Amino acid sequence: MxxxxxxxxxxxxxxxxxxxxxxxxxxxxxxxxxxxxxxxxxxxxxxxxxxxxxxxxxxxxxxxxxxxxxxxxxxxxxxxxxxxxxxxxxxxxxxxxxxxxxxxxxxxxxxxxxxxxxxxxxxxxxxxxxxxxxxxxxxxxxxxxxxxxxxxxxxxxxxxxxxxxxxxxxxxxxxxxxxxxxxxxxxxxxxxxxxxxARAARLGETITARTGRETHTGVFETIDATGALVLRDGQGRRAISAAEIFF
Structure with missing residues (x-):
């Protein structure tokens, strides 16, 4: 207990x-x-x-x-x-x-x-x-x-x-x-x-992040010092502070 x-x-x-x-x-x-x-x-x-x-x-x-x-x-x-x-x-x-x-x-x-x-x-x-x-x-x-x-x-x-x-x-x-x-x-x-x-789901894999207006698909690289999700796609690296994530 x-x-x-x-x-x-x-x-x-x-x-x-x-x-x-x-x-x-x-x-x-x-x-x-x-x-x-x-x-x-x-x-x-x-x-x-x-x-x-x-x-x-x-x-x-x-x-x-x-x-x-x-x-x-x-x-x-x-x-x-x-x-x-x-x-x-x-x-x-x-x-x-x-x-x-x-x-x-x-x-x-x-x-x-x-x-x-x-x-x-x-x-x-x-x-x-x-x-x-x-x-x-x-x-x-x-x-x-x-x-x-x-x-x-x-x-x-x-x-x-x-x-x-x-x-x-x-x-x-x-x-x-x-x-x-x-x-x-x-x-x-x-x-x-x-x-x-160390416990993150799909780290290093391709995921989709949907904000209120945009959808971004890329490799989930890390989270930064603010807790934002960092995606890498064909345009480079992108930090996303709020989104719904789909696998």
Missing amino acids: ATWPEGVARHVLASVDSTMNEAARLAPGLSGSAWIFAHEQTAARGRRGRAWRAPQGNFAATLVMRPKGGLAHAALYSFVAALALEAALSHAAGPHARLAIKWPNDVLLSGGKIAGILLESLTPDGSQLAIGIGVNLAEVPARDTLEATAMAPVSLLGETGMRVAPQDFLPMLAQAFDHYDSQFRDYGFEAIRNAWL
């Missing part, structure tokens, strides 16, 4: 509209970091305000924290969270699980999406950050709740046969996040970047 990180609060709820909404409500009264976990969400949301539904037995939680360094620094916590998720899932699934991290903020198991991350700044200067995390521990979402172009979802139980209760996964994730947060604070983003690249 993972130990709980020192100095981090924990709020466990039977039901809530959304752990992200609860994070926003609690944040003004928090002096430090806090995990908000719910067994049920009635109005959860994903990226760009999309409705998000978690079947029973899956994991949903939000971490509220106070990063230092402004909005650009806070945005790099997407990579910290992805590393923590990959580590917690590796602990839960065992050493033979085929895990990878898909830029910018999904975790893959056996090539399918098992987890996603949502970052929202709760203040204009990025001094309070909410990191929402959803993991398919037991079931996959119904296909009709997903976008047509969405990556096929998988679950931990379906792919590995491992059954992990959401409340047991929480300390695994909290401990892993505390570890990588310490790495980030002590050694900077370069340490996080190197660890992330």
Whole structure:
């Protein structure tokens, strides 16, 4: 059983509209970091305000924290969270699980999406950050709740046969996040970047990045010091800060 990180609060709820909404409500009264976990969400949301539904037995939680360094620094916590998720899932699934991290903020198991991350700044200067995390521990979402172009979802139980209760996964994730947060604070983003690249899905392969207006296809070379995806195509190297990625 993972130990709980020192100095981090924990709020466990039977039901809530959304752990992200609860994070926003609690944040003004928090002096430090806090995990908000719910067994049920009635109005959860994903990226760009999309409705998000978690079947029973899956994991949903939000971490509220106070990063230092402004909005650009806070945005790099997407990579910290992805590393923590990959580590917690590796602990839960065992050493033979085929895990990878898909830029910018999904975790893959056996090539399918098992987890996603949502970052929202709760203040204009990025001094309070909410990191929402959803993991398919037991079931996959119904296909009709997903976008047509969405990556096929998988679950931990379906792919590995491992059954992990959401409340047991929480300390695994909290401990892993505390570890990588310490790495980030002590050694900077370069340490996080190197660890992330070692786990990156399709690094060195041809992928497609779609922004709101453009589509770019090229070789995924790296991520830069800002976390931007670097593609190499016939026109040279291109840094992309925000996009949907397709394999």
